[in-house]
Amino acid sequence: MSTFYFIAFLSVFFSILVITAKNPVHSILYLILTFSTFTVHYILMNAQFLAVVNFIVYMGAILVLFLYTLMLINLNKESEPRKSNLVKIAGFVGGACFLITIVAALKAWGTSHPVVLNDPNLGLVKNLGKILFNEYLLPFEVSSILLLSAMVGAVLLATKDPKTA
């Protein structure tokens, strides 16, 4: 039980570092650490499939894409944009109000039961695969079209316009 609170503390700590780090590269590295704590959360809930997918897709693919884009974009210290303190305080107050609203709604909801894993096979690849390829076969196929369109869109956007080049 204390493991959960330790990992939860690490998640919050690293995610605060993500938005406060001055250097965007440090931000990305802290984001990788945050996602690794999320992977530990998934393992603790015995969602093994999601833990592996989170590890490969988020920490492997998406964050490497972020780092690669940051390398393409030449950011030096001077080009790092700064926001005025007033805007920062306003943003912080806005986010804090949002958090307080959710916590108040949670308090009003009342009792909470402990999260108990009744079926240990719930998050395993076998179980999820059966559900994915039986009930959710159509959304699965549609998501392949989504990925294809995203790929075509990314290539179209990132290539230079041949008329101007």
Add this chain to the structure above:
Amino acid sequence: MDTLTKTIQGVPLNHYILLCAIIFSIGVIGVLIRRNAIVIFMSVELMLNSVNLLLTAFSVYRGDATGQVFVFFIMALAAAEVAVGLAIIVMIYRNTNSVDINVLNRLKW
């Protein structure tokens, strides 16, 4: 694996909701206070991930695997979103030589 999953036995569902709400709020604050487009994008990823974690927690709580299938679809969506979004950022950088979102003011009208 049994001893590992026993460690979460007894954590109330409210604490999971609280954790995810805190991380989601941090993502919202990150979007509001930063001006670098890439860091704003990373804050959006943070929000997506907190929702993923909450969906998984509810899925375990209810004993229903549908929530975890949904998280899988969200991850596929996030991958597509990141590919297109980063391509747009690269294009903006090529046109304006900056990733400051204030440069994009003219998109308002």
